[in-house]
Amino acid sequence: MTDIAWFIRRLKAMSIPEVAWRVSQKIIQKHEQKKYGTAKISVAEKLFNQKLRGLHIDVSKMRLNYRNEKISLNTEIPLLGGYNYSIYKKDWSAGFQTNAHWPDEFSYFLKYKQRDDIGDARTNWELNRHFQFALLAKDYYATNDNKYLDEFIELFEDWNKKNSFLWGISWTSVMEVAIRCSNWCYSYCFLKKTKAPETLLNLLETGILNMTDYIANHYSSFSSANNHLIIEAYSIGQTGILVGYKPWIDLSINILTRELPLQNYSDGINKELSIHYQSFYMEAMGLMMRLMKYNNIIIPDTWKPMLIKMCEYVAACIGNYGEVIVFGDNDEGKILDLYGGLNHYQFVLELFSCLLPEKYVDSFTSENLRWLFDKDSLNKADRKKRYIPPLSICNKEGGNTILRSQDGRVLIGIDHAALGFGSIAAHGHADALSFQMFVDGKSIFVDPGTYIYHCDLKSRNSFRKTENHNTVCINGKDQSEMLGAFLWGRKASCELLEYSINGFGTLIYASHNGYGNKQVLRKFKYDGYKKFIIDDFLTGKGNAEGSFILSPEIGIEQISDNEVKLTILDEILYIKCSEKFGIKQVYYSSRYGVKEKTDALIYKINFNGTVTVRTIIMIK
Numbered sequence: 001m002t003d004i005a006w007f008i009r010r011l012k013a014m015s016i017p018e019v020a021w022r023v024s025q026k027i028i029q030k031h032e033q034k035k036y037g038t039a040k041i042s043v044a045e046k047l048f049n050q051k052l053r054g055l056h057i058d059v060s061k062m063r064l065n066y067r068n069e070k071i072s073l074n075t076e077i078p079l080l081g082g083y084n085y086s087i088y089k090k091d092w093s094a095g096f097q098t099n100a101h102w103p104d105e106f107s108y109f110l111k112y113k114q115r116d117d118i119g120d121a122r123t124n125w126e127l128n129r130h131f132q133f134a135l136l137a138k139d140y141y142a143t144n145d146n147k148y149l150d151e152f153i154e155l156f157e158d159w160n161k162k163n164s165f166l167w168g169i170s171w172t173s174v175m176e177v178a179i180r181c182s183n184w185c186y187s188y189c190f191l192k193k194t195k196a197p198e199t200l201l202n203l204l205e206t207g208i209l210n211m212t213d214y215i216a217n218h219y220s221s222f223s224s225a226n227n228h229l230i231i232e233a234y235s236i237g238q239t240g241i242l243v244g245y246k247p248w249i250d251l252s253i254n255i256l257t258r259e260l261p262l263q264n265y266s267d268g269i270n271k272e273l274s275i276h277y278q279s280f281y282m283e284a285m286g287l288m289m290r291l292m293k294y295n296n297i298i299i300p301d302t303w304k305p306m307l308i309k310m311c312e313y314v315a316a317c318i319g320n321y322g323e324v325i326v327f328g329d330n331d332e333g334k335i336l337d338l339y340g341g342l343n344h345y346q347f348v349l350e351l352f353s354c355l356l357p358e359k360y361v362d363s364f365t366s367e368n369l370r371w372l373f374d375k376d377s378l379n380k381a382d383r384k385k386r387y388i389p390p391l392s393i394c395n396k397e398g399g400n401t402i403l404r405s406q407d408g409r410v411l412i413g414i415d416h417a418a419l420g421f422g423s424i425a426a427h428g429h430a431d432a433l434s435f436q437m438f439v440d441g442k443s444i445f446v447d448p449g450t451y452i453y454h455c456d457l458k459s460r461n462s463f464r465k466t467e468n469h470n471t472v473c474i475n476g477k478d479q480s481e482m483l484g485a486f487l488w489g490r491k492a493s494c495e496l497l498e499y500s501i502n503g504f505g506t507l508i509y510a511s512h513n514g515y516g517n518k519q520v521l522r523k524f525k526y527d528g529y530k531k532f533i534i535d536d537f538l539t540g541k542g543n544a545e546g547s548f549i550l551s552p553e554i555g556i557e558q559i560s561d562n563e564v565k566l567t568i569l570d571e572i573l574y575i576k577c578s579e580k581f582g583i584k585q586v587y588y589s590s591r592y593g594v595k596e597k598t599d600a601l602i603y604k605i606n607f608n609g610t611v612t613v614r615t616i617i618m619i620k
Contacts, residue, residue: 009483013423018222028217029108032166037106040164044207048165052209055243059189062242063294065374066193071142072367074340075151077131080123080332081593088127090158093169095119097455102169112172114457114485121169121454122331123593128163128170130183131337137190138338138371149196152187156200165210174218175228178235181211182287182335185238212239216248219255223423227277230259231335234284241291249297256288257300263421268309269398271421273428274328275317279348282310283335286351290372293355304356311352315360316389316402317413318345321441325402325413327434328420329427329450332592339367359384391528392506394499401499401508403526410619411438412532414524416510419480419491426486430478431469432494432512433522437532439571439619443551445470446598449589453485459587459595460485468586468600472520472536472546479514497521505531518542530619539610546613548575548601552588556599564601572620579603579613 014022047053076085081096088094093102097119103110112121133152140148163170170176188204216236220229237252239245263281264270270278285307292299317325324345334344347366353359354373364370364378373381394401399417404410413436420428429447437445448468451459461482467473481489492514500507505527512520518540525533538544550556550566557565563576575581581601588598605613 009489010424010487013223013487015222021221025218033106033108036164036166040167042160042163042207043165043210044160044203047206048210049213052213052245055209055245057185057188057192057205057208057242058244059192059242061244061291061295062185062189063291064186064189064371066141067374068370070367070370071138072339073139073143073148074135075132075139075148076340077126077135077337078341080126080591081120082591083123085132089132090155092128092159092162094124094127096123104168107166107168107171110169110172112169113454116455119455120452120593121172122452124169125173125176128159128176129179130159130187131334131340134183134186134190134336134338135340137187140196141190141194144194149191149194152191153200156203160203160207173228174215174220175231177211178215178232179335181208181215181235182238184208184211185242186336186338208239209243212236212248216251225259226263226272226421226426227281227333229255230263230281230284233259234288234335237288238291241295241297252288253292253297253300256285257302260285260302260306264306264310265395265398266306266309267395267397268306268311268313269395269400269417270310271418272328272426273399273417273420274330275314275324275326276330276332276344277328277427278310279314279345280333280335282307282314282348283344283351286348286355287335289355290351307352308356308358311349311356311360312387312389313395313398313400314345315349315387316393318349319404319411319438319441320408321438322346323411323438323441323443325400325411325436325438326447326449327400327413327415327417327431327436328429330592331450331453336368338371342366342368353384354378354381357384358387360387362386392501392526394496394508396496396499399494399496401506401524403506403528405530406528409440410530412436412526414508416494416496416508416512418493419488424486425480425488425491428480428488428491429464429469430466430480430482430492430514431471432466432479432492432514433510433520434469434471435524435534436470437617439568439573442553442568442571444554444566444568444571444573446549446551446588448549448586449595450592451587451589451595452593457485462587463589466514467545467547468549470547470549472522472538472544474515474518474520474538474544475542476545477515479512505529515540515542532617532619534615534617536613536615537610538605538607538613541608542606544605544607544613546577546579546603546605546615547586548615549586549588550599550601552596552598554599556583556601558583562603574618574620575601575615576618577603577613577615579605 095118233255240248349360479492498509
């Protein structure tokens with residue numbers, strides 16, 4: 001019954017053309033079921049589309065820096081949730097959150113969402129993206145030590161034996177196929193430069209062609225055309241360039257060019273309103289842009305201006321100590337990791353520092369970058385002018401304001417944005433008018449995080465609820481209406497009423513309409529040093545609860561009913577409210593798949609008419 005209700009809600013979020021497209025996809029899937037649903041076959045066993053039989057990978061087109069000498073030799077990848085890779089490295093269908101395994105069913109029939117009996121599909125997909133394949137291939141190229149090649153072959157053969165084309169959990173998402181295909185491409189390039197067996201190279205090439213052909217016929221569209229489509233288009237384009245196949249190159253560039261203004265605000269904020277998904281999107285654009293540049297393919301005029309704005313926003317969200325303002329979902333997704341655990345935001349800004357007129361980092365530290373660019377290119381990038389984010393930046397269209405103190409100690413993010421992208425707003429949280437604060441790189445007032453996607457729906461919902469963010473909740477209800485784990489109905493919208501810089505400092509005044517006739521307005525004032533004031537204006541009748549979610553490392557000392565001293569190592573803050581403070585426990589997730597308890601300061605007030613609640617935060 002629940003599945004039917006969700007289906008009806010999801011259908012209402014679709015346009016008539018989208019319904020028609022999805023029907024056409026079902027027809028294609030029926031044909032594929034007849035072809036691949038009885039006799040299982042490896043994606044690398046034979047070429048499925050004979051029209052592609054004349055295509056072969058030219059590794060010179062990848063333009064890797066094979067002279068790189070600063071090399072790591074990691075063979076393990078970090079798994080989401082902190083699971084031990086050495087235990088799971090051949091357990092391709094592991095449920096992770098349980099001892100159960102994903103069934104070996106035809107992928108179009110495999111129900112992978114909200115499977116508490118098995119686990120979280122996203123956790124499993126990380127293993128099946130095959131970052132470990134690219135690592136081992138790189139290690140073998142760097143050392144010529146057969147132990148790396150032997151392990152690569154062992155994993156490659158085992159995966160292909162247990163993950164037949166379109167069978168099982170690893171084939172349930174087109175984007176997952178795209179990331180896996182990209183890692184096979186990098187693996188092929190490293191192995192082609194070694195004495196790897198031709199039979200292995202032929203299998204890899206066949207698999208790459210088959211996966212790319214599959215992606216080109218199944219890429220995401222309509223309400224599903226968010227970051228998934230961008231990653232899929234990049235993967236199509238990468239293979240297209242490597243094999244010199246113009247239809248794939250053109251398809252990729254056309255999609256990426258079309259989607260750039262559709263998925264991003266003009267001020268450089270991605271419409272999914274998640275800094276993580278913005279950097280994920282940008283990684284795909286940057287990797288494709290690099291390939292185009294090195295293969296003399298014209299980069300559309302619209303790309304650079306938008307990507308410059310996007311880089312400036314990401315740079316603004318990162319503080320002097322590497323701390324990052326993160327609103328919305330974050331599942332730690334990435335495309336390329338030739339180290340085995342990289343700082344994704346750093347890498348993406350490094351990548352664009354090599355492709356755009358300015359640099360966005362102080363130094364280049366990512367191993368990815370040393371394989372993608374030679375020493376001369378990196379030295380040239382290092383000589384570029386460094387982009388320095390302003391102390392106060394208000395993205396009026398994208399809806400986020402970032403503040404930093406003049407001494408660089410304090411970083412504050414304020415959310416006055418829309419809920420998310422498109423009709424489903426999949427990765428948004430009900431967090432309008434919330435904020436985050438760091439001091440000397442330490443988390444003080446935190447966003448609760450994401451925790452999990454495809455199981456434990458109660459927790460998935462809890463981490464998106466209004467009451468668990470640093471904002472005001474009225475009558476215990478969410479500002480926006482949750483209809484599913486990635487589906488929203490009624491959506492709150494924000495209005496920026498004022499943004500100004502005066503003698504006191506910076507002022508942000510905004511409202512949202514998430515509670516109908518109960519008006520919620522919030523005014524933030526920051527003096528640029530140590531004083532941060534929040535005024536909540538509530539109009540109507542109801543019960544309000546204002547939350548201030550604290551980092552788990554914070555020590556709390558109640559000075560009076562309405563004043564609290566906060567400490568973390570040598571940092572001291574005082575928070576004082578015009579109403580009494582209480583303390584409640586909530587959950588916080590600093591990494592995907594991991595959660596822990598933390599404290600939240602709350603004030604509660606019954607209002608009838610118009611009331612104002614003032615909170616003052618002082619940093620010592």
